[in-house]
Amino acid sequence: MSRYFRNPAVRWSVGVLSWIPVGIFVVRHVVGLTKVTGASMQPVFNPNLHKNPLQKDVLLLDRLSIRMGQLKRGDIVTLWSPQQPEKLMVKRVIALEGDTVYPLPPAPPRPVQVPAGHCWVEGDSTFRTIDSNTYGPVPLGLLDGRVVCIVLPFDRFGMVPNGVGKSAGRVLRQGEAYRIS
Template sequence: MSKLGSRVFKALLWIPVVIYINDNIFSMTFIQGRSMQPALNPDTNKLKSDLVLLDKTVTGSGSKFFLKIGDVVTLYDPFRPDTILVKRIIGLPGSLITPTNNSQFPSKSPIVIPAGHCWIEGDEGFHSVDSNSFGYVPLGLIHGRVSFVLYPFSRFGFVDPKENRDLVFIF
């Protein structure tokens, strides 16, 4: 086998590893929209989007979820599964949540989040379709945790959770 053929073969051997890492450990994605301003996409210019690193080790069937209140997560829209939302976790199982004033819920009484679900909201309430619109969502819809802003370089760094609370383990 030629030197070039050997290099191509070795490169092809890495493809399954790269696919596995992208699907199950880490991936990068651009964040679009204004619902998470100012934490993500603080510039109102719609041509600029934050490039972020997603930590996918927090999800998975048969595994424990390692999420905490304040984490920014990506999740599948409960009513449009082909759409991915970016929101902040406000409540986990057992949390007592009071819907906001702009909520679709007729009653503003506190809601207890049931097992296997969470309450999510965008940081910019006027531009966010979130749990105030559709209620608590199954944890199984969570796709990954937004852990790091890669671009723009002026904001390079970890995504800061709004609330620092104890780590919650969900079985």
């Protein structure tokens, strides 16, 4: 048996094959890549989708921070659709558990408190998105990863800006008193 492992090709093959489980673990639980196919996060992602529908942004994901519970308002995340479980979406976290959200149409115009273990997500392009305004708060278990940067196309390579943007004034954070200004 020891003669068998003296063969350099066998040693190399065993070495390479032993790293496959490590690679699978890293891709499933630590980092990943995903392609943005729609317009719901314009202008942050796929800003030229109408000019060049074949050119789509490819994103680097940090899956570990989601699993460690390091989610913040303004983070852009990938999540499995509550309506179509096989579909992966990209949305911005607007509110966390305990926050109160004043939703946009098509939701009824009454405040919604985000329950424990949930978050409220929205697309940046208000009229091209199906998000929590349609299906309500999302269970944290549906989140897949936090978007770190755009890796393709190369001319758009860079970190992704975080921020709550259009939700300002519509989210009452847990523990804040309502103020009329």
